[in-house]
Amino acid sequence: MRRLPAQQRSRETVQRILDAAEQLLVTVGYERAVASPMVLVEAAGVSKGSFYAYFHSPEMAMETVALGYMERSTEMADEFAAADYDRWEQVAERAIECYSDYYRSPAVRELWLNGHLSAVAVAADAQANLYIAGRLRDAIVRVAPAQSTRLELHHCSVAIEILDYLLRFAFRKDPEGDPVLIREAAVAMVAYLKTAVD
Template identity: 35%
Template sequence: MSSLPVDEDGTEPTPLRRQPTQRRSARRVERMLDACAHLLDDVGYEALSTTRIAERAGVAIGSVYQFFPDKRAITQEVTRRNVELFVSRVGARFLDEDYRGWWEAVDAIIDEYVDMHRSVPGFKSLHFGDVVDLNLLDSDSENNMVIAGRLRGLLLEEYGLADSEELDVAVLVAVEAGDAVLKLAFRRDPKGEPEIVAAAKQLIRSFLSRRLNPRRQRQQA
């Protein structure tokens, strides 16, 4: 299970036409990404345009095209930023909080997803880009497969689960199922219907317990 794709020099490729080399340029790119995220929440992807992004960010349209070829590329970079923020926040929770095992860590991952859905601009509109393109993050892998790879890596590092094809499949199915149920929770309630969020946790915990550790599932029952 691969994570985000990597170039030959070890860096992750981005949709940027060129990397900003000065702090002022980097701040300008961040303003464009922030503007895109807010507009996605306000007007949606179909009504999004580079002109609107430039106006919202307070930059010339030429500055947008200096770094991005089109709105899809900007949206892709917003999605990448969301993924990195999600993984970073989950990793920080793993450092700051003590869990009895991976099953409580999975609950924390879902809690972070729900919190970002409520508070991070653009996250509720894009999730991980699925409303735009199933292969937005990686042309060779669907978005949830990329996310599953990142989360699988965290679980392997923290809890020493056996690295296997069974783990690959189990985490991918858990991500797909959890994503679908959590989307339902936010369709029912803009803040996420608590009963459905709780059901998502129970569903994922039960599934992973059966696939990864039947004996622990019996102990937890």
């Protein structure tokens, strides 16, 4: 964003723009949503001046929507990491469940699966995945301290990347996610983690 809104009314304007951007992602797709700033301006019900006060372009608004989803993804990691589990495998199963729900969002699928993330968003996505990996490691170590003495952050990073790519594959053609592919993502992630967790 060009600048952060200080006043409540300005924050509401920005939120209307972001809500409209997300809705356009779902209803018309990224390409049509960013074809002209007027598409987003009209959908948000704001003036051109209000739009340009906060965003350089519709692409910047879409980038901000993507960054908001990444923030939610890290909040989801905090939630699954804080939950109680009997076995470390349940941590991985809960992560799979959380991020399957994440990909059920039409806006997420439009941005991630159709390659509409900006360079800034791609870098933020890598940082978000690293954060999620750290929270996965924290939870596994907490649940199974004796079994996870060899578990390093890089193991969890690879596990999260496995999960992320396989979930993208599972949701590419099915908005609810192909259940067979989601199960396979779970098998692959847990099997990989077992190489570092005794």
